[in-house]
Amino acid sequence: MTSNRVAGFLFAMALLPLAIVPSMAQPPAPAAGPGGSANAPAARGNGGQPAFFGGPPHVPGGPVQHLADGHPDMQGFWNSANNGGAVFELQNHPDGRRPFFGPGKGAIVEPADGFIPYTADAKAKAADLFQNHLADEPELHCYESGVPKQMYVQFGFQIFQPANYMVITWEFMHAYRIIPTDGRPHIPSNIKLFMGDSVGHWEGNTLVVDTTNLSDRTWYDTVGNFHSDAEHVVERFTPVDSTTVKYEAIVDDSKVLTKPFKMEMDLNKTVDPKYEQMEFGCIEGNQDVKHYTKDKGGAADIKLK
Amino acid sequence: MRIALVDSLAARAAALAMGTVLLLGVTGTAEAQNSAVRAAYKVPRTPDGLPDLQGIWQVRDTTAAFDVQDHAGALGIPPGRSIVVQPADGKIPYKPEALAKRQENFKNRDAADTLNKCYMPGVPRITYIDFPFQIFETPKYTLIAYEYIHNYRTIFTNGTGHLDGLDWWNGDSRGHWDGDSLVVDVTDFNDQTWFDASGDFHSDKLHVVERYTRTGPDTLQYEASIEDPEVFSGPWKISIPLYRHTEPNFRVLEYECQAYADEAAKGGGR
Numbered sequence: 165m166t167s168n169r170v171a172g173f174l175f176a177m178a179l180l181p182l183a184i185v186p187s188m189a190q191p192p193a194p195a196a197g198p199g200g201s202a203n204a205p206a207a208r209g210n211g212g213q214p215a216f217f218g219g220p221p222h223v224p225g226g227p228v229q230h231l232a233d234g235h236p237d238m239q240g241f242w243n244s245a246n247n248g249g250a251v252f253e254l255q256n257h258p259d260g261r262r263p264f265f266g267p268g269k270g271a272i273v274e275p276a277d278g279f280i281p282y283t284a285d286a287k288a289k290a291a292d293l294f295q296n297h298l299a300d301e302p303e304l305h306c307y308e309s310g311v312p313k314q315m316y317v318q319f320g321f322q323i324f325q326p327a328n329y330m331v332i333t334w335e336f337m338h339a340y341r342i343i344p345t346d347g348r349p350h351i352p353s354n355i356k357l358f359m360g361d362s363v364g365h366w367e368g369n370t371l372v373v374d375t376t377n378l379s380d381r382t383w384y385d386t387v388g389n390f391h392s393d394a395e396h397v398v399e400r401f402t403p404v405d406s407t408t409v410k411y412e413a414i415v416d417d418s419k420v421l422t423k424p425f426k427m428e429m430d431l432n433k434t435v436d437p438k439y440e441q442m443e444f445g446c447i448e449g450n451q452d453v454k455h456y457t458k459d460k461g462g463a464a465d466i467k468l469k
Numbered sequence: 470m471r472i473a474l475v476d477s478l479a480a481r482a483a484a485l486a487m488g489t490v491l492l493l494g495v496t497g498t499a500e501a502q503n504s505a506v507r508a509a510y511k512v513p514r515t516p517d518g519l520p521d522l523q524g525i526w527q528v529r530d531t532t533a534a535f536d537v538q539d540h541a542g543a544l545g546i547p548p549g550r551s552i553v554v555q556p557a558d559g560k561i562p563y564k565p566e567a568l569a570k571r572q573e574n575f576k577n578r579d580a581a582d583t584l585n586k587c588y589m590p591g592v593p594r595i596t597y598i599d600f601p602f603q604i605f606e607t608p609k610y611t612l613i614a615y616e617y618i619h620n621y622r623t624i625f626t627n628g629t630g631h632l633d634g635l636d637w638w639n640g641d642s643r644g645h646w647d648g649d650s651l652v653v654d655v656t657d658f659n660d661q662t663w664f665d666a667s668g669d670f671h672s673d674k675l676h677v678v679e680r681y682t683r684t685g686p687d688t689l690q691y692e693a694s695i696e697d698p699e700v701f702s703g704p705w706k707i708s709i710p711l712y713r714h715t716e717p718n719f720r721v722l723e724y725e726c727q728a729y730a731d732e733a734a735k736g737g738g739r
Binding site: 232331361447 | 728
């Protein structure tokens with residue numbers, strides 16, 4: 165058993181249903197270690213998975229704790245509550261995306277209808293990506309997920325707060341974000357990055373993060389909702405109690421949207437004291453690309469019924 | 470690692486020119502002065518009271534990533550001196566059959582080096598491939614975020630032990646502070662990574678003990694003691710200085726090897 169393989173397996177479980185398995189994605193089984201040892205990986209449990217994916221239910225915590233520098237202590241392991249099935253589709257999907265997954269409200273709270281306020285051209289492009297190009301889904305190719313998508317991927321993440329930074333590391337794709345809070349400016353706009361360039365500042369207990377320099381190579385979800393390289397994201401991380409952070413993101417994109425949209429989601433702390441993040445190999449064992457069917461832009465010669 | 474190689478070669482040409490100038494200025498006296506300065510250096514502390522190794526670091530000897538031992542140039546491999554400091558001859562103490570395997574790896578290096586497939590580099594190689602990385606410290610964890618394929622290593626300094634039964638590309642890292650040094654015990658490796666681009670290899674019994682010691686405001690000595698009873702007749706050790714990036718606008722950015730390879734395969738990219 166290798167954790168790479170377990171992680172790769174879970175990843176395949178999450179994504180394959182989009183292309184070839186005509187059913188709602190099933191919650192993956194907990195990662196099982198070789199067993200027998202107190203230090204076997206299984207000892208870490210399934211705490212890093214949100215309840216949405218079969219992890220334990222969230223338990224509200226006590227009062228928000230603070231670090232010596234006066235800022236709230238958000239350090240530890242977390243996962244996203246994934247309200248409304250946002251990991252599958254960020255926006256409202258009242259009919260689901262049959263046969264891949266069922267209905268959900270997504271995580272968009274403005275506009276009130278929960279839909280991404282695309283321009284007419286962009287709406288047509290998103291529909292075409294879903295109909296004909298699901299094999300281009302960026303995570304399928306082991307790319308980092310971008311912002312805000314990385315915040316609601318399936319697997320958990322760890323927050324660190326060294327002096328003058330918040331740093332977040334994810335199990336999924338071993339992605340990370342370095343968010344300086346020392347007032348520095350953004351890097352020049354011609355440098356485009358999968359995870360963008362993030363700078364943060366504190367407003368009371370809230371960390372406000374401004375992210376620019378995002379490439380046009382990530383999607384908001386698994387079904388073709390996309391952005392351009394003009395994407396600009398302002399996120400707010402506000403601790404509600406010691407195990408809950410309210411996460412808000414206002415997303416603008418002058419090339420794709422008619423107006424900004426806002427999403428909201430809870431981030432829930434993983435309270436299992438044994439939990440640790442594992443190494444996530446993706447490129448090292450990726451089998452997903454070859455399973456995508458021709459009608460979705462892939463190479464697999466399978467016909468969906 | 471074709472795409473990286475082109476960049477590294479260009480950077481190396483510049484580094485070589487600079488190195489020649491520096492070497493001309495070095496005398497025995499200068500070396501003695503340097504070690505005196507080093508001994509007098511007091512490692513600063515983080516707000517948490519830990520030895521402060523934080524910052525963005527990178528090797529200046531870019532040849533080690535191609536071959537950690539003394540070597541002449543070869544196609545795609547710039548010449549360089551050994552970073553192996555034990556044994557004293559600077560050679561990796563291979564068992565005889567392992568040495569033969571190493572020579573075979575060298576011949577097949579383009580296809581056999583998993584770095585050319587954009588896979589994780591393993592430890593210690595991740596430290597001296599020619600990309601910057603940033604060290605962050607908190608009381609329970611030291612985090613190293615590498616620019617190369619957004620690798621990171623979480624070094625547990627919270628007293629926990631290794632997990633059992635894993636075979637990870639970059640291993641499982643558990644550290645502790647020893648005076649001013651961060652000492653990191655790394656196990657649970659797979660047998661797929663190399664020490665360099667010349668086929669120097671290990672089995673999944675690899676055990677690495679790293680030592681990070683700040684020797685000045687802008688220098689950090691990186692040492693790694695290496696053992697692997699299946700491949701080596703005894704332990705060996707490398708030592709290589711890391712240099713801090715002092716440019717005020719310097720950032721750890723992204724080197725997304727797989728994405729660039731996909732672009733190139735489609736005939737696109739920069």
